[in-house]
Amino acid sequence: MLKGKIIKGLSGFYYVDTESGLYECKARGIFRKQKITPLVGDNVEISIVDEENKKGVVETIEERETELVRPPIANVDKALIVFAVKDPKPNLSLLDRFIVHAERENLEIVIIFTKMDLDDGSLDELVEIYEKAGYKVIPVSSEKHINIDKVKEELKGNTVVFAGPSGVGKSSLLNQIDESFQLKTGTVSEKIGRGRHTTRHAELLKLECGGIVADTPGFSSLELDGIDEMELKEYFIEFDKYDECKFGSKCVHENEPACDVKEAVENGEISKQRYESYLQLLNEIRQKNSRRY
Ligand code: GDP
Numbered sequence: 001m002l003k004g005k006i007i008k009g010l011s012g013f014y015y016v017d018t019e020s021g022l023y024e025c026k027a028r029g030i031f032r033k034q035k036i037t038p039l040v041g042d043n044v045e046i047s048i049v050d051e052e053n054k055k056g057v058v059e060t061i062e063e064r065e066t067e068l069v070r071p072p073i074a075n076v077d078k079a080l081i082v083f084a085v086k087d088p089k090p091n092l093s094l095l096d097r098f099i100v101h102a103e104r105e106n107l108e109i110v111i112i113f114t115k116m117d118l119d120d121g122s123l124d125e126l127v128e129i130y131e132k133a134g135y136k137v138i139p140v141s142s143e144k145h146i147n148i149d150k151v152k153e154e155l156k157g158n159t160v161v162f163a164g165p166s167g168v169g170k171s172s173l174l175n176q177i178d179e180s181f182q183l184k185t186g187t188v189s190e191k192i193g194r195g196r197h198t199t200r201h202a203e204l205l206k207l208e209c210g211g212i213v214a215d216t217p218g219f220s221s222l223e224l225d226g227i228d229e230m231e232l233k234e235y236f237i238e239f240d241k242y243d244e245c246k247f248g249s250k251c252v253h254e255n256e257p258a259c260d261v262k263e264a265v266e267n268g269e270i271s272k273q274r275y276e277s278y279l280q281l282l283n284e285i286r287q288k289n290s291r292r293y
Pocket residue numbers: 114115116117118140141142143144165166167168169170171172173189192193194
């Protein structure tokens with residue numbers, strides 16, 4: 001048996017990357033009976049059927065650490081959330097929405113602000129907001145080749161998705177990280193940027209720096225379906241340490257008097273910007289839920 005990772009699935013075949021190369025595999029019939037569908041990203045064991053033609057069979061699937069729906073990939077461990085400093089101007093409420101989705105999927109999060117060469121003074125504040133919340137923030141410029149190595153460090157040894165709106169420079173950044181990326185994906189802008197957001201097939205690409213990246217951006221739907229009013233606050237990690245709020249676990253940190261989170265917003269320990277995003281999302285969830293009942 002050979003250990004490997006499924007990096008692509010196509011018409012019932014799974015392409016498994018192993019230390020002895022790539023194998024085209026079928027899945028054992030038992031998986032279908034158990035209603036288990038192998039997923040891109042799965043860590044598997046295969047038996048070799050035909051070494052010459054690199055054909056095998058997926059025998060076992062390791063338990064998944066994470067399982068993304070869009071794109072459908074198992075065992076992603078990190079989300080690199082990408083927004084531009086300028087052109088387009090960052091929509092922070094959208095950024096916070098990406099964070100909520102990534103937190104919900106239990107991914108490690110790094111926030112990248114691209115196009116720092118265009119900065120006209122807003123970058124410092126952006127970095128401050130998200131560092132204060134507890135995130136690692138990396139400003140980069142693909143144009144001027146700044147901090148590309150720092151992003152590579154984040155990729156090394158991890159399976160990551162890039163997430164963020166189109167036009168912020170995700171494909172430009174990936175091209176800087178790995179010069180052969182364009183060859184691997186064909187038309188990059190079509191793949192990771194515009195146009196392929198509705199894709200149902202995802203593929204993992206191995207990068208020279210030792211990371212693995214999804215060829216489609218993460219969280220193509222940012223709907224808040226299924227998130228409970230009480231649950232949202234868990235995804236604003238800077239609220240965590242105030243969870244001993246006088247109102248206990250029932251506090252949604254909104255209209256409750258003497259709420260510790262509100263106090264922290266007042267005295268600047270929590271960013272107002274982030275708190276307002278939270279309230280906005282909270283209201284959206286309520287409206288959704290009231291329509292449902
Ligand atoms: P994507 O849709 O997120 O993949 O974004 P692209 O990589 O296609 O980039 C969108 C536009 O932003 C392109 O015109 C890029 O040339 C430009 N761009 C990307 N990165 C930078 C950067 O670091 N600085 C500047 N000034 N422009 C950039």
